[in-house]
Structures are given as structure tokens and as C-alpha cells.
Amino acid sequence: xxxxxxxxxxxxxxxxxxxxxxxxxxxxxxxxxxxxxxxxxxxxxxxxxxxxxxxxxxxxxxxxxxxxxxxxxxxxxxxxxxxxxxxxxxxxxxxxxxxxxxxxxxxxxxxxxxxxxxxxxxxxxxxxxxxxxxxxxxxxxxxxxxxxxxxxxxxxxxxxxxxxxxxxxxxxxxxxxxxxxxxxxxxxxxxxxxxxxxxxxxxxxxxxxxxxxxxxxxxxxxxxxxxxxxxxxxxxxxxxxxxxxxxxxxxxxxxxxxxxxxxxxxxxxxxxxxxxxxxxxxxxxxxxxxxxxxxxxxxxxxxxxxxxxxxxxxxxxxxxxxxxxxxxxxxxxxxxxxxxxxxxxxxxxxxxxxxxxxxxxxxxxxxxxxxxxxxxxxxxxxxxxxxxxxxxxxxxxxxxxxxxxxxxxxxxxxxxxxxxxxxxxxxxxxxxxxxxxxxxxxxxxxxxxxxxxxxxxxxxxxxxxxxxxxxxxxxxx
DNA sequence: AAAATCTGCCAC
DNA sequence: AAACGTGGCAGATTTT
Ligand SMILES: Nc1nc2c(ncn2[C@H]2C[C@H](O)[C@@H](COP(=O)(O)OP(=O)(O)OP(=O)(O)O)O2)c(=O)[nH]1
Ligand SMILES: [Mn+2]
Numbered sequence: 395x396x397x398x399x400x401x402x403x404x405x406x407x408x409x410x411x412x413x414x415x416x417x418x419x420x421x422x423x424x425x426x427x428x429x430x431x432x433x434x435x436x437x438x439x440x441x442x443x444x445x446x447x448x449x450x451x452x453x454x455x456x457x458x459x460x461x462x463x464x465x466x467x468x469x470x471x472x473x474x475x476x477x478x479x480x481x482x483x484x485x486x487x488x489x490x491x492x493x494x495x496x497x498x499x500x501x502x503x504x505x506x507x508x509x510x511x512x513x514x515x516x517x518x519x520x521x522x523x524x525x526x527x528x529x530x531x532x533x534x535x536x537x538x539x540x541x542x543x544x545x546x547x548x549x550x551x552x553x554x555x556x557x558x559x560x561x562x563x564x565x566x567x568x569x570x571x572x573x574x575x576x577x578x579x580x581x582x583x584x585x586x587x588x589x590x591x592x593x594x595x596x597x598x599x600x601x602x603x604x605x606x607x608x609x610x611x612x613x614x615x616x617x618x619x620x621x622x623x624x625x626x627x628x629x630x631x632x633x634x635x636x637x638x639x640x641x642x643x644x645x646x647x648x649x650x651x652x653x654x655x656x657x658x659x660x661x662x663x664x665x666x667x668x669x670x671x672x673x674x675x676x677x678x679x680x681x682x683x684x685x686x687x688x689x690x691x692x693x694x695x696x697x698x699x700x701x702x703x704x705x706x707x708x709x710x711x712x713x714x715x716x717x718x719x720x721x722x723x724x725x726x727x728x729x730x731x732x733x734x735x736x737x738x739x740x741x742x743x744x745x746x747x748x749x750x751x752x753x754x755x756x757x758x759x760x761x762x763x764x765x766x767x768x769x770x771x772x773x774x775x776x777x778x779x780x781x782x783x784x785x786x787x788x789x790x791x792x793x794x795x796x797x798x799x800x801x802x803x804x805x806x807x808x809x810x811x812x813x814x815x816x817x818x819x820x821x822x823x824x825x826x827x828x829x830x831x832x833x834x835x836x837x838x839x840x841x842x843x844x845x846x847x848x849x850x851x852x853x854x855x856x857x858x859x860x861x862x863x864x865x866x867x868x869x870x871x
Numbered sequence: 872a873a874a875a876t877c878t879g880c881c882a883c
Numbered sequence: 884a885a886a887c888g889t890g891g892c893a894g895a896t897t898t899t
Pocket of ligand 2: 615616617618619
């Protein structure tokens with residue numbers, strides 16, 4: 395005899411989609427992901443230290459030149475890393491005025507954060523040099539100088555993934571953090587290029603008796619995963635329609651931001667001349683970097699409660715068009731006007747936070763939101779934004795954690811049992827899994843991982859994922 | 872001199 | 884940055 399209500403079907407390890415707080419369910423979910431987490435922590439990823447040492451030398455060289463030029467223009471010795479030296483120089487001695495006015499840090503000092511400086515970088519050549527200096531020091535200090543100090547005897551970097559650190563069910567990576575290896579800047583990408591598949595001679599050293607082929611890296615990345623979950627959770631028909639058609643929401647946002655007609659992005663496959671969304675299109679790569687990337691930030695920003703003021707500053711910092719607050723407000727309203735179901739779902743989360751002092755994700759992972767009881771509006775609003783964010787982010791983590799469990803138990807176990815086959819889970823980067831694989835099994839294994847990832851959580855819309863394979867991590871894009 | 876804080880920036 | 888969210892880390896500055 396069945397009960398009258400529908401139990402949600404059990405997914406891998408008996409985990410369920412369940413719309414109420416459920417610590418038992420979350421426990422199953424998290425414990426299931428641990429075997430792969432442990433495997434990753436123990437295995438490490440090969441790092442080409444010589445490559446990074448060369449990079450460090452080049453960066454130091456560039457830094458010296460920059461420092462000379464900066465000092466020359468400033469007319470004094472100045473440390474570009476010291477915001478307390480940079481602020482008086484650019485805002486007062488050089489009298490450069492940000493369009494949005496000088497901003498202040500919470501302790502009342504003049505802020506020289508990138509977002510502000512980039513709005514005045516055309517006013518004086520010293521500004522872009524300060525910004526470049528900061529970027530290079532960051533890469534040098536955090537990555538190219540530091541990482542080689544952390545490798546083991548086989549030149550592998552072992553991070554520590556923690557599953558009990560975040561309030562959203564994400565993993566955290568530390569010592570070193572491998573979830574923020576640069577990828578967006580030209581210099582930064584060279585850091586990522588130093589993470590690569592193990593040279594065959596090192597492989598044989600690590601794995602005596604290995605007679606298989608060399609290895610390659612393979613990354614499987616969930617597509618627009620939080621937007622997909624937002625569509626599923628809210629059941630918004632427009633957003634669901636986008637994913638049902640296999641469309642790309644970040645690209646659509648980009649086109650809207652550029653104020654191009656809908657027809658441009660709806661003509662996919664029909665009018666190749668104007669179809670900037672087609673991957674075969676020669677302008678696609680440029681489009682992706684110049685417009686799709688900022689549109690990701692824009693779309694997630696709106697979904698997670700960006701204010702008109704915040705949006706204006708965000709667009710300006712990205713070097714985009716100069717919008718008024720009214721225009722930003724209108725864009726946000728228009729976005730929620732299109733995805734009305736998402737707007738009401740977000741409002742439901744706010745109401746839930748206010749009533750219960752907590753929200754929960756589709757797996758029953760709870761986040762307490764005590765901020766809603768504060769007397770301070772700013773604190774309350776921050777709490778409400780967290781309330782809108784956690785259910786989406788935590789649900790998306792459910793998808794990848796289930797995949798990690800199933801891939802480890804079923805696929806990695808199988809392939810590691812074969813002779814002369816390397817099948818190593820290396821890293822998890824929130825919605826992406828990185829493996830090192832013998833080249834002869836790379837394609838079929840990656841395809842199987844892909845299939846597990848996209849079917850781990852059956853949603854109202856298709857979950858998609860991309861596979862990229864290559865020797866260098868930096869090549870997987 | 873070491874510890875704590877502030878500010879800034881890398882990624883998803 | 885006062886107000887998209889989640890993290891970790893480093894250099895400068897301040898406190899102990
Ligand atoms: N709130 C917020 N979340 C972000 C931001 N950037 C990334 N995320 C979250 C949401 C994404 O779904 C998830 C994975 O990041 P990705 O860079 O892979 O973006 P996404 O998967 O949406 O697009 P993709 O098709 O992979 O290019 O991380 C951001 O700027 N703000
Ligand atoms: Mn992704």
C-alpha cells in the first residue's frame with residue numbers, strides 16, 4: 395500500500411530532493427562525496443615548477459620597469475601596493491576624480507580598490523600602471539613564487555579540500571587554494587598552464603611498472619548550473635524555455651545589455667551571418683571574453699539581489715557603458731519582468747527567512763539567517779540576499795556532490811582496477827571536475843563522467859556539461 | 872617580533 | 884565601495 399503523497403525519488407546513495415530541512419539527507423550527500431575528496435587531497439596535481447620560475451623572472455622584470463615609470467611620474471618613491479600612498483597621489487596630487495566620486499572604506503579611508511581606479515585609468519597613465527603592478531604582485535606572491543614551494547617529491551601540489559567550511563555546501567580549498575588559480579588575465583593564464591598532466595618519466599617513477607600511454611587532463615564543467623537550478627526551483631516558464639531549447643542565458647543577457655535585438659540571439663543556426671552564439675562563428679571567442687564573462691556577473695548579480703547603484707558601479711568597473719542609476723534600475727526591473735517566476739521565488743525565500751529565520755536548499759541543507767531580526771536595515775538586507783543565494787548555490791552543489799559520489803564508486807573504481815590505466819580525480823572547482831587519465835581511456839571515461847553529472851539530479855530542465863581535454867590545464871577552456 | 876586587522880584581488 | 888553570493892591569501896598597517 396502506497397501513501398497518498400509522492401515521495402521524491404531516491405537519487406544516488408538514497409539522497410533525495412526534499413523541500414524541508416533535512417540534516418539526514420545532507421549527511422548522506424556530503425558523506426558520499428568524501429571518497430573523491432580524499433582521493434583528490436592525496437593525489438595532488440603535477441606542477442611544472444620551471445615554467446613558473448620563468449614566469450616569475452619575467453614578472454619581476456616587468457615590475458621593475460613599472461616601478462621606475464610609476465616613481466618617475468609620481469615624482470617620488472612610492473609603493474603601489476600601499477593604498478595609503480596611492481590614494482593621496484591619484485586623488486589629490488594628480489587630482490583625478492572618479493565619475494562616481496571618491497569612495498571610502500569602512501574605516502573612513504579613501505578606497506583605491508580596482509573598481510574605482512579602473513574608472514579613472516584613462517585620465518592618467520600612472521593609474522593603469524598601478525593596476526598592472528597590483529595584478530603582477532598578486533600573481534607573483536600568491537602563485538608563481540609560492541606554488542613551487544609546496545610541491546611534493548613528484549612535483550605535485552596537494553590542496554586540502556574541506557567539506558565543512560562553507561555555509562552553502564560548497565567545498566573550500568586551502569594550502570594552497572586551487573579553486574582560484576588565475577584564468578582570466580593573460581599573465582594569469584600562464585600560471586594555469588603550469589598545472590599539467592604528469593610527464594611520462596615522473597609517472598613511471600610514481601607508478602612503478604606502469605606500461606600504459608601518457609596521461610592527459612580532462613575537465614567536465616556543468617553549464618550555467620546555478621541558473622539551471624534557479625529555473626528548476628522557480629519553475630519560471632521563460633527561463634525553463636531557454637534551457638529546454640539548449641540556449642545560453644549568459645549570452646542572452648549579454649545581447650540585452652548591448653541592446654541588440656532579440657532576433658540576434660534567436661537566430662541560432664538559422665542565420666549564420668549574424669549568429670554570434672554559434673560556436674563556429676569566428677567572433678565567438680572574442681564575444682565570450684568581452685561580453686559573456688561580464689554578463690555572467692551581471693546575471694548572477696541580479697539574481698542574487700544587486701542594487702541599481704551596485705550595478706552601475708559593476709558595469710563601470712568592467713569598462714562597460716556608463717549607465718545611470720535609472721537605467722540600471724530599469725535593467726533589473728526588466729530582467730525580473732522577463733523572469734517573473736524567479737522574482738516571486740526569490741521573494742518566497744525572503745519570506746521564509748523572515749518567518750523561520752532560515753532557508754534551505756533542494757536537498758534540505760539549512761542556512762540560518764539571524765540577520766533578519768536585526769534593527770539595522772543593512773544587516774537585514776544582507777541576510778535576505780544570503781537567503782536568496784543559499785538555496786540555489788547549495789542545490790547546485792548537490793548536483794556535483796552526487797556526481798562525485800557516483801563517479802568515484804562506479805567509474806573510478808572500475809578504471810583504476812584495469813592494468814596500466816591511470817584514472818585520477820584531481821580537483822573540484824565548484825561546478826567542474828578535473829581528472830588525469832591515460833590517453834587511451836580519456837575520451838570514454840570523460841563521456842561517462844559527463845553522463846553521470848548531467849543525470850545526477852533530474853530537474854525540470856536539462857542539465858548540460860562540457861568536456862575539455864588537454865595536456866595543460868590552461869588549454870581546457 | 873609576533874599577532875591581529877585592513878585592504879585588495881584571485882576564482883567560482 | 885554601504886548593499887550580488889561563496890571562498891582563501893598576501894602585503895601593508897596597526898595593535899599587542
Ligand atoms: N553569485 C555569483 N555566483 C557566481 C559568480 N561567478 C560564478 N558563480 C557561480 C554560479 C555558477 O553557476 C557557478 C559556476 O561558475 P562558472 O564560471 O562555471 O559559470 P556558469 O557555470 O554559470 O557558466 P559556464 O557555462 O560554465 O560558462 O559559480 C558570480 O560572480 N556571482
Ligand atoms: Mn560552469
